[in-house]
Amino acid sequence: MLQQNKRSELIEDWRLLAFGTLASLASAPGQTLVISLFNNDIRAAFDLTHGDFGQLYMFGTLASAALILWTGKLIDQFDLRLVFAITTIGLALACFVAGSATGPFSLLIALFLLRQFGQGLMSHISVTSVNRYYETVRGKASAIVGQGFSFAEAVLPLSISTLILIVGWRNSWFVLAAVSVGLILPLLLLLIADHKKRHGRYLDRLAILDEASTGKSSDAQRQWTRGEMLRDPVFYGVFMVVFVPSFFNTGLMFHHQHIVAAKEWSLETWYIFLMLYAGSAVVFSLISGQLVDRLGAKKLMPFFTLPIALGGLALFLGESSTWIGIVLVAFGAAAGMNGTVVSPFWAEMYGVKHLGSIKSLAAAVMIFASALSPPAYGILFDANVSVATIGLGNVAFVVVASLLAWFSLRSRR
Numbered sequence: 354m355l356q357q358n359k360r361s362e363l364i365e366d367w368r369l370l371a372f373g374t375l376a377s378l379a380s381a382p383g384q385t386l387v388i389s390l391f392n393n394d395i396r397a398a399f400d401l402t403h404g405d406f407g408q409l410y411m412f413g414t415l416a417s418a419a420l421i422l423w424t425g426k427l428i429d430q431f432d433l434r435l436v437f438a439i440t441t442i443g444l445a446l447a448c449f450v451a452g453s454a455t456g457p458f459s460l461l462i463a464l465f466l467l468r469q470f471g472q473g474l475m476s477h478i479s480v481t482s483v484n485r486y487y488e489t490v491r492g493k494a495s496a497i498v499g500q501g502f503s504f505a506e507a508v509l510p511l512s513i514s515t516l517i518l519i520v521g522w523r524n525s526w527f528v529l530a531a532v533s534v535g536l537i538l539p540l541l542l543l544l545i546a547d548h549k550k551r552h553g554r555y556l557d558r559l560a561i562l563d564e565a566s567t568g569k570s571s572d573a574q575r576q577w578t579r580g581e582m583l584r585d586p587v588f589y590g591v592f593m594v595v596f597v598p599s600f601f602n603t604g605l606m607f608h609h610q611h612i613v614a615a616k617e618w619s620l621e622t623w624y625i626f627l628m629l630y631a632g633s634a635v636v637f638s639l640i641s642g643q644l645v646d647r648l649g650a651k652k653l654m655p656f657f658t659l660p661i662a663l664g665g666l667a668l669f670l671g672e673s674s675t676w677i678g679i680v681l682v683a684f685g686a687a688a689g690m691n692g693t694v695v696s697p698f699w700a701e702m703y704g705v706k707h708l709g710s711i712k713s714l715a716a717a718v719m720i721f722a723s724a725l726s727p728p729a730y731g732i733l734f735d736a737n738v739s740v741a742t743i744g745l746g747n748v749a750f751v752v753v754a755s756l757l758a759w760f761s762l763r764s765r766r
Contacts, residue, residue: 366486366487366551368544368545368547369482369483369486369487369544369545369551370483370494370497370498371544372479372482372541372544372545373479373480373482373483373494373497373498373501374479374497374498374500374501375501375537375540375541375544376437376475376476376478376479376482376498376501376541377475377476377479377480377498377499377500377501377502377505377692378501378502378504378505379441379444379475379501379533379537379541380444380471380472380475380476380479380501380502380505381471381505381509382444382447382448382467382471382526382529382533383444383447383467383468383469383470383471383472383473383475384471384472384476384502384505385472385602385603385606385607385723385727386505386506386509386510386606387505387509387513388410388464388467388607389606389607389608389609389610390509390510390513390514390517391451391517391522391525391526392406392607392608392610393610394517394522395460395522398522399454399456399457399460401457402731402735403608403611403730403731403734403735404728404731404732404734404735405457405731406727406731407607407608407727407728407729407730407731407732408728408731409457409460409461409464410464410607410724410727410728411724411725411727411728412461412464412465412724413461413462413463413464413465413467413468413724414464414465414468414472414720414721414723414724415720415721415724416465416469417465417468417469417472417473417720417724418473418716418717418718418720418721418724419717420469420473421469421473421474421477421713421716421717421720422713422714422717423713424469424473424474424713425473425474425477425709425710425712425713425714425716425717426709426710426713427709428477428478428481428482428709429707429708429709429710430709432548432549432552433478433482433545433548433552434542434545434546434548436474436478437478437541437542437545438538438542440470440474440475440478441470441475441533441534441537441538441541442533442534442538443466443469443470443474444466444467444470444471444475444533445530445531445533445534446466446470446530447463447466447467447469447470447471448467448526448527448529448530448533449526449527449530450462450463450466451463451464451466451467451526452522452523452524452525452526452527452530453523468720468723468724472720472723473716473720476502476716477709477712477713477716479498479501480495480498480692480696480712481696481708481709481712483495483498484696484697484699484700484705484708484712485555485700485705485708485709486551486552486555488558489646490646491645491646491650491696491697491700491701492641492642492643492644492645492646492647492650492693492697493642493643493646494642495638495642495645495692495693495696495697496638496639496641496642496643496689496692496693497642498692499634499635499638499689499692499693500635500638502634502688502692503631503632503634503635503638503685503689504631506627506630506631506634506685506688507627507628507630507631507632510624510627511624511627513525514624516528559705559706575703575704576703576704576705576706576707577702577703577704577707577711578707578710579707579710579711579714581703582703582711582714583714586761586764587702587761587762587764589761590757590758590760590761590762590764591654591655591698591757591758591761591762592718593750593753593754593757593758594654594655594657594658594754594755594757594758595695595715595718595719595722596718596719596721596722596754597658597661597687597722597750597751597754598658598661598687598688598691598719598722599718599719599720599722599723599726600722600723600725600726601661601664601665601684601726601747601750601751602661602684602687602688603722603723603726603727604726604727604729604730604743605664605680605684607726607727607730608727608730608731608734609623611734612668612740613677615734615739615740616668616671616672616676616740618671618673618674618676618677619674619677622674622677623674623677623681626677626678626681627681629678629681629682629685630681630682630684630685630688631685632685633681633682633683633685633686633689634685634686634688634689635689636686636689637660637685637686637687637689637690638689638690638692638693639689641653641657641689641690641693641694642693645693645694645697649701650694650695650697650698650701650702651698651701651702651762653690653694654694654695654698654758654762655755655756655758655759655762656755656759657687657690657691657694657695658687658691658751658754658755659687659751659755660683660684660686660687660690661683661684661687661747661751662747662748662751662752663679663683664679664680664681664683664684664687664744664747665743665744665745665746665747665748665751666744666745666748667679667680667683667744668680668740668741668743668744668747669741669742669744669745669748670741670744695715696712699711699712699715730743
């Protein structure tokens, strides 16, 4: 009966699932995967080294991480439809600025806007909405929404690479801008046209939780504020685990052209095998989504990044292009579980009343991590540090992060 009720909760509000999935797909222009496809063209156009472009990417992303601490809270304060519409228009503007960039400064502005409205707010909206409005199926809902990211990873590298060859890198950004406002905006607003009713049900449920909490019911979940979370030692215990996927996945994708060349792998094979990355993300997000609903996200939190250690080991050992498959499957598994474990974790651990505010801080951590890795990798590559050495660094960092998270959550239990 419980399983039937869970399925009915998903089916009855399928529009929210579709909205979240398409919103995660729509975040693609601001994701490292897409921006990295323009890496060589942008560096050639503005005469930038790997380190130069990585630093511009870092500054734009750090500014986005700082701003999302404020903009991420807006989903707690304003109608979801309004926040989404502003975000989509902002993302279209970001694509237009990217295509119009004339030098490093305008490129920096474009990168900031892409990261803020794409990777930051659009991703934040997609995962926060389902974790707020679903109660018993957060794991499954997060897994389904994560398929938008996976679909982008499977389809966009070849599609956008082809588009760049046909119309050039600048016009490709203009095409992405047109798709955002001409297709994504009206379609997704149509899907959440009934949002007022959904939000009303959420407010009723929240009122019951507040009443139970006031009455000190043993079944009531404490609704933490962001300030209270920042005073919780467990948050700092899981900090590195939250940091890991964004840092290492971003570094891998942003510099994939250099990594492939340094390992003497085939770039064409890399793009073909990206489908393995996406497929691995899909499979592991669905599996972890089931486990989250059955066991809870808190139990999975220390372990979901361990596949990155396997991917780092493959970067260290790999010689032929066939190792690309192991690297991408491993990193894809962690990416898939990241979406289905981390977002429900915040709701489980700290409640849903201030989820937008709490999740925006978590998003800032992940954006901060993604800001650091391109310049860090770029500086290492400019200093002739090998890909194999970086792979070993992945292994060590992931193991330490997992152990720290496990001990922190164990102390809370």
